[in-house]
Structure formats: C-alpha cells, structure tokens
Amino acid sequence: MTFELNYRSGKPVYLQMVDQVKSALASGALKEGDSLPAIRPLAEELRVNRNTVAKAYGELEREGIIETLAGKGCFICRPKSPLRRQVRVEMLTREIDESVVAAHHLQIPRDAFLDLSRDRFDAFEKRRVASDNKAAAS
C-alpha cells in the first residue's frame, strides 16, 4: 500500500489517507488480513506528522475497516460494518449528493453521470479481478 498525498486537494491529509485505503480495498489492492505500514516508518516516508497517520488509522478502526493487534500492527478486517444498513445508506447518500453537486458544477448531465457511475463500477470490478488473478498466479 503506497499513499500519495496532495496538498492542493483541499482535503484534510488524514482523510486522504483514509480514502486511499478504502479505494485500495474497493479495487482489490488491499484484502482482508493485509497489514498496513507501521505508523513511524510511514510518517517518516511521507514526511507527515505521526499524529496525522494515527488519526487516519484511528478513523479506519472506528469505521471497522482495520483492527490493531497489539505488538503486531494494523490489519484489514473481514468486511463487516458495525453500522446498520440504514445508517450506511445515509452515509453513502451524503457522498452521492456531493458527486451530484460536483456534476452540476461541471455541467455533466444526469444520464452521462449515471453512465459514468456504471463505468466506474466496471473499472473497479476489472481491477479487482486482475488483482485476484495475479494473486492466484503467484
């Protein structure tokens, strides 16, 4: 797992890290049982405050995406959400709303937006299959 931070994105640094882990999970680059880098070497490599990395990992843990095993590090959990379905739907709705607003600003009409959404699902699916094949081959 490699992180890339962008100080021009306007997004808090710890959230960029959280989102990149989620995205790696969705594309299959990270799987259940995989470990995340330890805080100190990762903070040094990225040259970010250790508190920022700790905050990102704390948020991932709170969302039930990783778990910390004392003395061993942080690992990706079995996909389970501690939240009820309705809460999860509400969380996703907020994210979708943001994209809908962005689409409006970027003058992307509804149908093109929906087509693009389908394409993105396919793209992630493809990456996941590719990464599964690679894992099976090795």
Next chain:
Amino acid sequence: MNPPVIDISNLHYTYDGQEAVCGLNLQVAPGRCHALLGRNGAGKTTTMKCLLHLLRPQAGTVRLFGLDPAKDEVAVRSRLSYVPDAPSFYPWMSVRETLEYLASFRARWNLSRQSELLDRFSLDPGMKVTSLSKGQRTQLALIGALAPEPDLLILDEPTSGLDPIVRREFIQTVIGAFQEGDASRRTIFVSTHLIGEFEGLIDEFTLLDQGKAILSLDADKARERYRRIRARFPGSVDAVDVPGGLQTRRHGREVEVIANGDGERIIERLRAQSPESLEVEGLTLEEVFMVTANRLPKEKR
C-alpha cells in the same frame, strides 16, 4: 483541556526604537506542531528568543508549560530543546565530548537514541566539531536536542542552507525520533521559510508581519479555505464579473481568482457567465503564505 505548552500574551519587543514584536498573542497546545511563518524581519527570531529567555519581554507575558521562563528558568529549560539555524559548539571538543557536555546539563539523556542517530547520520564521535560540515553541525545539534527527550522542540530555521538530502533527513528524524512514544505530548514550534518541506508536519501556523500575527490557522482548514479558481472564456474576460476573492488576475481569455472562504460563491458566479472550462484547486501552505503576505502580483489586466 491541557494548558497550552506555549502561551504568549501581548508580547512587545523593541530594538533601538524599532518594534520587532508588537502585541503578539499565540498559544500552542500539547502535541501540536506550530509553525511561525513570516518574511525576514517579521519578528520570528525575537519571539523565539523571548521564549528561550535570551531576551526579556518589554511588555506582555510569555509562559512555557504554565511557567515564567524568567522565574523558573531551570524547570522550563529542562523540558525543551532548541535548534538554531547556525548551531555553535566549543571548537576544541569532539562530537562525543560535545554530546557529553550537553548531557551534563540534563537530568535525562537517552544514550540509545544518541547512538541510533549518530549511526543514522554517519557521524564519527571522534571527529572534531571544527571539521564538521554545516549539515553535520545541524545533525549534531539535533542529536543534542533529541537525546534529552524534551516535551517541546523549538526550531529556528533549522534547515536553511542545507542540501536537500540533509533537509529531508532532518525532518524525518524529527518525525521518527522526536515524536517517538507519546506523540500527543511532543510539541514542536518551528520557524521556517522552507514551508513546503515541513508541510506534512505542520498542524497549525501563525503568520507574522511586522511583529503582529496577521493569520493564525489550522493547516487543513487553510488548505480548505484558500482556493485557486481558473476559468477560461470564449472571448475577452474584461467584462467578466468576479465578486470577492483575495486576488483576481485576468490574462487573455483566462481569469484566475484566489478565494479565501468565498470559493463557492465565486465559482457559482463564474459558472453563470458560461466559461469554457473551470478548474479549482487548494493552495499549499506556502501559497497561503505568499498571498497573505501580499507577494503575488496584484490584480492586473
């Protein structure tokens, strides 16, 4: 809520009638990395010297860990370390003797941290300090600052004039070795012009100008609040109406606006005037510094 590690209230300092710091207020909470930014002569070093009790405030108060550095100098000194931009050592001492000398003033000295860092920097303990390069002198000062495991690390332009590799290593060492253990207690107060290199470390910053704080913000909030909006139009942009913004530049068919918290409104208004394209990005801390210190060109046509 823990009391602030640094608490500066209405600080004034004047050299020969020249006001260096005038009415500065600044607080830093435990575990934060606070950057003091400003142009040369803005009052950064004077502020740091008042913290270190190298200068006595002429008005206002300075408190470290809730203590007055003038009254409790020993207690305050034992909890902080300072790395200046040009560290000086006794010329007759070797690296080892220098560290032993520095350790003699400290109640706590982590020898394994010292040898870990000597290795990391490939510093030979037998070397005379006079034969060290500028980068090696800074590395030695950093070892001397981190071995006592202070709660507060004060850095005054620590990496200026050093090569990029030494600079990178310096910052990585601060992150790795200083923030070791309880990172929530390890406070950093740094002044630097190399803002981009410290960007990931900085939690919050104060921008000084003529001895006054003109902006004090959380780093993530600053990057969220300051936006660069670029819109390209099919024709001339002379008539394009741009509300607000810190700066507006018009060039050919393009308008570039720096927004400070009013980005959404500006985007909305530009959008309504049918641009061909519109791009938005955040500003880095260095750019926030530049626009706020008014160093980018003003509106021009």
